[in-house]
Amino acid sequence: MTRDDYQLAEMPSLAKLYLNAAATAARTRVLGSTPSVDLPPRATEVHGVLADIAKMTEYQHLVGKAARDIIPSGYLHSMAFPVAMSVMVREDFPLPLLGMIHLRNQVEHLAPVQFSMPLSIRSWARNLAGHRAGTQVELVVEIRGDGGTDVLWRGVSTYLAKGVYLPGLDKPASAPDIREDFQAPNPTGIWSLGVDAGRAYAAVSGDFNPIHLSVFTAKALGMRRSIAHGMYLAARVLADVGSPKPEGFSWDISFAAPVFLPGTVAVRIADTTAADGSWASSTFAGWNARTGRKHFSGSVATLVS
């Protein structure tokens, strides 16, 4: 905890944050805004955050996990998301929140977190940078036990504001094209995602971003249909990789083409084991079962050496 952090007295409501973001977007459209290339200088922090056990159980069942007392890694992301969002809706945050695209999540889950543990969640933005399709930014989240334990969970989410180019931030000259050649391998699993997959995940995660909820709300933000939450895909793949994980593990997921709903996602998970036969890591990829277009790829690995 840093004394200079913005302290929030309580967990912000995601619904209010989205309304706030919509109001900001409307105001910007009408009045215009002065582009800024600076990020909010300080982190935002909330203390005394407790998991809602009923919601957590619904989340565990939705993503296919047994309902353990340990908080799933993806659920910790959901719990922290309002804090990260309150960074992104600040007046001095230079990018519009609505319509931002989730590019990547890198998480170090350093220790198991029991649902009954009160948590401190701290978030800040960093690495505002040009992207060939707009401007990207990283939102860092750190979760500790209340009262200042070591970091239990650290996540970095990379978002892209598509079509937003800020002065002074050049597109990287040799921008890596995320649409690299992808040859769909044989799948190890198939997910059939219903048209309500976005609403179902919104209900357990609290993330009611309109692009996930319905064709109508998605079209309002320029999508042709509603799309699955990136974090839902991450949570499903983490559940499929297997559980429970060792005491500490890391995961990394990069998102390519969005998963339009309803849709069928083919998934491949490949495990590697240590010399003693214990699980060491898994790599994974998900793609459109019909077209072979890649939706996501990444890895999970033990942090215990």
Add this chain to the structure above:
Amino acid sequence: MTASNEQSPALTPRTIRPAVVVGGNRIPFSRAGGAYAKASNQDMLTAALDGLVARFGLADELIGEVAAGAVLKHSRDFNLTREAVLGSALAPQTPAYDLQQACATGLETVIGLANKIKLGQIDSAIAGGVDSASDAPIAVSEGLREILLDLNRAKTIGQKLSILARIRPKDLAPDAPSTGEPRTGLSMGEHQALTTAQWKISREAQDKLALASHQNLAAAYGRGFFDDLMTPYRGLAKDSNLRADTSLEKLASLAPVFGKRLGAEATMTAGNSTPLTDGASTVLLASEEWAAAHDLPMLANVIDGEAAAVDFVHGKDGLLMAPVFAVPRLLARNGLTLGDFDFFEIHEAFAGTVLSTLAAWEDEEFGRARLGLDGAFGSIDRSKLNVNGSSLAAGHPFAATGGRLVATLAKMLHEKGSTNDRPARGLISVCAAGGQGVVAILEGR
């Protein structure tokens, strides 16, 4: 391809070897609708398994076989135990199967797996059981089920519409499970009320047994007996049905709930009957070699087991009286009498069940006419009965009770060590729906 070896002689069966109880783990039992209301059978079985894996260092371990079951089971849980294994830290190559024998499920998994260990088919095993009365399956009505199946087979829109037109309001009523016996329509409690009245078991005797169950369970918690038998779950660290401060007066004040339409006085209340309960239990079994190689404790040997069933349908015997017949057969086979035991774990489905069982064993005429003995089977020293509490206090998640009993008794026998130049010995008796019962003998080590 290897050529057949003409020198290979006929195989002789292997000799049997001991099967030991290494230990157990369960989650605290919760009254239905409580802390585990939203937890599924798979959630709870996984939680109990997680605790066992953690306690005995079984992560990435390939176990010989895992067997468990649930009485109230969703059709999607056809492979409940294997799914729980896959979701656990056990090696994914660990085979598993589901078993269902009503309330005897848990004890039967222990006996079956112990037999495989004794025969040398496997070296280690996990037995268990789980039940959720809160997250019970609810089926559509039989009428709606048939309509939906027909609809699935229909080919044209016209056919589909005419099938849909068959739906009547009564078809929409869901079909929830009940504790009623399919052949008699009587609930288990009503069945036991008949038996309780037949053996003239008094209300006071039943309440006393219930009180002892609560007091014994509370005392066992008080001295930390369950510390290495239990892992908290969903914020619960103790069985939520336990009423440490109950009293004979409080129990006597409860109104009867079963047997109210009998000629005899109704004596069975919510206090001397088990409540609907959610929970799960597991037991780690092994050969001596496996336990030694893994540097794990050996609490008790699984000596023998016996199943029995009674013809309850027209009232020849009480629904829950099968153990009355199983125990004499089991003891005769092993050359034992009731006097040769240090502990008795008689599952308290109802206080009346335990007391009717004891009354039958003490009855001269019943012994001669029904058990084929010279007289009464015998009586037990009541100070050896359910000394750490039983189902009346802990609650009774049907399939999970067997694992609770085995782990509890194995630890008690190990603590007692030997007595009269022999290992401490215990008897487990579990009655079950369908007029069945399963009983077993454990010896401490």
